[in-house]
Amino acid sequence: MTNKSVQALGLTAMLFAGAALSIEPAHAASATGDATVKILRAITVTKSSDLDFGKIVPSAAAATVAIAEDNSRVCGSGLSCFGTTTAGAFAVVGAANETVTVAIDNPSITLTDGGSNSMAVLLATTTSAMTLSGTGDGSFKVAGTLNVGANQAAGTYSGQYAVSVSYQ
C-alpha cells in the first residue's frame, strides 16, 4: 500500500512537470510614474454680524433706509431712524494666500413680521474677490437697502440671505 501511494504521487508530479513545460511564462517590463495633487482646505464662512437696519418710524409715503458696509445709515425722506445699525459681516477661513470669490446667493430678499406684512431688501457687497491672508483668513461685509412702505405696519421684521465663497 505504501509503495502504491508513492507511485501515484510520482505520476502526479510528472503531469505537473509536463504542464509547466507547455506554457511559456509571462515576463514584464516596469516603469514608475509619479502622481501629484494639491489639496486646499475646505472654505468655511461664518457670520460675524447680522445686517441690522435699526429702528424706523414709517411715514405716509414709501421711502428707503440704506445701511452701508461701514455701518452708517441713510434714512429716507419722511422716515425717522434711530437705534444701532450694523452691516452684515462674514469671516472666511481657507487656504493661505489663495484668492476666493464672494457672491450673495439671493441679493433680493423679503423681510416679514411673521404675519402678512413684508418689506423688500436689496443686498450688495463691494467684495467680489479677495486674497486670503497668510493664515488663511479673510472677511467681507454686506450692505442693504430696505424698502419701507407707506404706513408700514409696526413690528419686528426679519429674513435670511445666503452667501457663497469659492476658490477662484
Added chain:
Amino acid sequence: MRAISAMAAIALSLSPLPGHMAHADTRKQAPIVEAATDISFGTIAASAAGGTIELTPSGAVRCSAGLQCLGGERAGLFYVTGPKDYMVGIMLAPAQLTNGRGESMTALPKASQSTMVLDPGKRKNKFSVGGKLTLSAAQPEGAYTGSYEVMVEYF
C-alpha cells in the same frame, strides 16, 4: 523506492529549464516601458465630507459633489518600445500619495487601454494614465505626491 527515484529524475531534468527560457527572451528583444509625463490631479478644494476625483486617461477631471476641481490636471503618459506585433498587457499598481506631514491618500491609476499590439521603433507605442483619487472627510491640505508602478507584461 522505484517511484521515488523517478521523481528525483524529473527534478533533475527540470533544473536547466529557467536558463534556457531566459536565453530565448533575450533574442526576442524584450519590450521596455518609459514614463514620459506625470499624473496631476490638479488643485482640489476639499470639503468636510470628502469625496472622489476622477481623472480620465484623456485628461478630463471630475470632482464629486462638495469638492471643487480648480484646474491644473494632466494625464500620465508612457511609451513602450518593442518588437513589431508583440502583444502586451498593461497593469498598474495603486499609488499612495503623501504630503510630507504623514497624511496620505490613495490613487488608483487607470490606463487608456489594458493591452496593445506594438508597432516597431523607439517610443512608437504610447498609452496614457488617469486615475481615481479618494479624499477622506476634511482631508488635510497640502501638496501630495507619490509613485505608482506600471508593468507591461508580454508573453
